[in-house]
Amino acid sequence: MKRTSILSRKALALAITLGLITGAFTGCASKDSSLAANKDSAKSVAITNVSYDPTRELYEQYNKLFQTYWEKEKGQKVEITQSHGGSGKQARSVLEGNEADVVTLALEGDVDELRKAGLIEDGWVNEFPKNSAPYTSTIVFLVRKGNPKNLKDWDDIVKSGVEVITPDPKSSGGARWNFLAAWAFANKKFGGDEAKDKDFLKALYANVSVLDSGARGATTTFVENGQGDVLLAWENEAFLSLKEHPDDFEVVTPSLSILAQPSVAVVDTNVKKHGTEEVSKAYLEYLYSDEAQRLEGQNFYRPSNPDILKEFSSTFNLDIELVNIDDDFGGWAKATEKFFADGAIFDEIYKK
């Protein structure tokens, strides 16, 4: 008698707890599974685009453009959910189970992590034209109006007394491009003497007063909180700040910079699960259309279509010497290992 009552109490305890917990989260979980019912043939379809920080404005406009296009083309409404954050963080969330249909990230390396995890099929780089980079950008300097410290090129910003703002290459895609651009400049200047390159970068990062975790954070630190003399920024980010505060800043293009190719890819595993292969692929393909390319130009990304790029020659400095990651650094895998892995060059320059 006593024994059964203990048992039944234990059972009751277990039941209440389990009920509470499952109730707490399965109750509201059911909503999302409707996504799986997406079919390309259905009246409407929903996709998720996981992107990085500075593309917010671009995709806000592009999504409208694509929605109109797709409805005209297929008679189907597309609902697009956007997610933005630091490029590495965003890639990681997809890797951990954030079910993006497409990723539009800052680095080929970040997309490649998803391939390594088996979410994206091999050969994704060649799935879309121009290495799957519909628009490109580069790294420029944003300085305060009148350029009071007279910063023209990379040598100027390593001088003592200059305060530099750039995000942390460990967590930000943009910051890696910054680092590599500076390295490329030093490498050219010192004729390939890597010890001197390292000293150059050491001097540069000794001037850095804030290493934000993402490109947007760095811009806010420089623009809104008034920190630093120069911000190493994406070209599009610099022009955007200029547009918002035309009287406070100037954009300076250094003599040499890097061709930044933000990568786009369809997340194969997820689109198969959601049944959104066709629309996801079209979503990225349409980024190469003339209308979209112009939109990218208006948002200060360099269109990959050379004819349309020329239409924006008054905005962009097209004479800048651009190195690129494949020819000059042997691709992202090598660059990451050499510069940004734990204990690699970036860590070394911070050691005393």
Added chain:
Amino acid sequence: MKEKIVKVILILLGGAFLIIMLVLPLATVLVYALRQGFETFSKAITDEYAVKALHLTLLATGITVIVNTIFGVFAAWTIAKFRFRGKQALTTLIDIPFSISPIIAGLVFILVFGRIGWAYPLLEAWDIKIVFAVPGIVLATIFVTFPFVSRELIPLMQAQGSDEEEAAALMGAGGFRIFFKVTLPHIKWGLLYGVILCTARSLGEFGAVSVVSGHLRGKTNTLPLHVEILFNEFKLTAAFSVSSILVLIAVIILILRNIVEYRVKREER
């Protein structure tokens, strides 16, 4: 006379500390929220995504408070009314979420339910999504505020002793009856206080939720995350406007807390 000077100095010091550390940051939020006029402010807070984020925040807070209150009452009952080995360890384990970095709190759920987690194949088989969906946000919020109610109740119930409960039990009353008739009247204000704090903390949780959210606009963005997004969109004014809703809710909650405390003190008299 000297005593009076000391008093004034102490009050001024304390007041200055609170003004610099608490009131000014709060004032910053409100001033920035309204610096572009009321129209920008109301536009920011009635924005579709802001409203959706508010709904999600309220949903997560509601579930969290219910779960943690139930847990808190049972845990306090166990710890305060009975003697057993390992009580110290149990109390410490319950308190753990309190001192764990929110980052780690979020990370552990990724390590369980994420694509790399050990429970993932199971979830996949049943087609359940936990992290990067609403349940993950709820779960992370529950974790972070787990000890809030129990920590409030345990000292109160211990102080109360268990004589009355024992008497009731000897007269043949059942457990739930004893709780509702004997214990609850003594602890109701403490319980309410715990619930209020738990609510306040749930509304504002940022770190842990940020790790498990995935930042899907209109789907898994809570209000604090929405603030961060607006901040990152250079919409500083909008960010502060949305923050001011959170500040407002916080202030209302704290006023409630004050009323509760006032009633407790009056009852004690």
Added chain:
Amino acid sequence: MFHLKKNSGMRKNNVIPGFGLSMGITITMLSLIVLLPLFSVLLTLSGTTFNDFWRVVTDEQTVATYKVSLSCAAIATTVNVVFGILLAWILTRYQFPFRRILDGLIELPFALPTAVAGISLTTLYSGKGWIGGWFDKIGIKISYTTVGIVIAMIFIGIPFVVRSIQPVLEKLDPQYEEAALALGASRSRIFFKVVFPEILPAALTGFGLAFARCIGEYGSVVFIAGNIPYKTQITPLIIMNKLEQFNYAAATSIALVMVIFAFILLFGINLLQARINKIARG
């Protein structure tokens, strides 16, 4: 929130029903929500050898973040203990205008989202802010330095100390103080000889809780810290950085160190509290 009510004693008893049920629910929920997820930290680390683990957690840069986190938390918490005692004292002993409002504000850091706190503190203390601008003129920078980290930590730690001490002060009979005063002791002497020993245990509890919270804090600190390695990088941030590099083993290794540290700290606090209760009971 952290009342140290004097314990009137628990007798050994088996009379009250519900032990099995309440213990069952407590343990089950605790396991499912807290322990099982935490256990997965160990599970993730099962593939890591101890040497790797040790190398990661004693890496120079990681150790530097411990130093930053611990020293900033120690300074912030010490400031909080001093001002916490002061605030608890004026809130319980004096009557003055706005007292109730001040009292109500104490929990604000709990209720305010850490991101909002971080953003507004950074704005306030940056070179362009109301307070930061003033300091900027005399050449002191607050945002993006360790001072900024300390300020964010003070902000989040305020309620812990005040709310630990306040109930004790309220219970403390002013008669003793009056008696001592009548005997000719000076005010400050009374405070240090009569009042201070009484509130010391509560102050220590508050210190421990605030300290633990400060070390783990991410949301508000990350906005105001400059995040420079070896200088203004805190431990939660380096965990985040390891994650960004898809290095789960390293991230969980450091996380484990923090969890163990938190557990020891809390266990100490709880022992202290139990001891106080025992002394109080005689």
